[in-house]
Amino acid sequence: MGQCACIGGAAEKERRAEADRAEAQEARAKAAEAAQRRQEQFDKSAAGRAAKAQMKAMKEAKTSSNQGEPVLKWQMG
Numbered sequence: 001m002g003q004c005a006c007i008g009g010a011a012e013k014e015r016r017a018e019a020d021r022a023e024a025q026e027a028r029a030k031a032a033e034a035a036q037r038r039q040e041q042f043d044k045s046a047a048g049r050a051a052k053a054q055m056k057a058m059k060e061a062k063t064s065s066n067q068g069e070p071v072l073k074w075q076m077g
Helices: 002-044 046-064
Strands: none
Touching: 002 046
């Protein structure tokens, strides 16, 4: 009888573990969908557009600045 309880307990434990994995996967999917919605809302907002413009300007400034010119220009006199 001890073996039957042990085997049954293992099966129940495995079933619970599988249910937990399924719940975790579903929760991750819902979280990903919510994050995607938040990102889309941010991109549509004024702050999102401003952030995107700032990132673009920073990227352009990084690639176009300091093309052979010294960072500091010294003047004598």
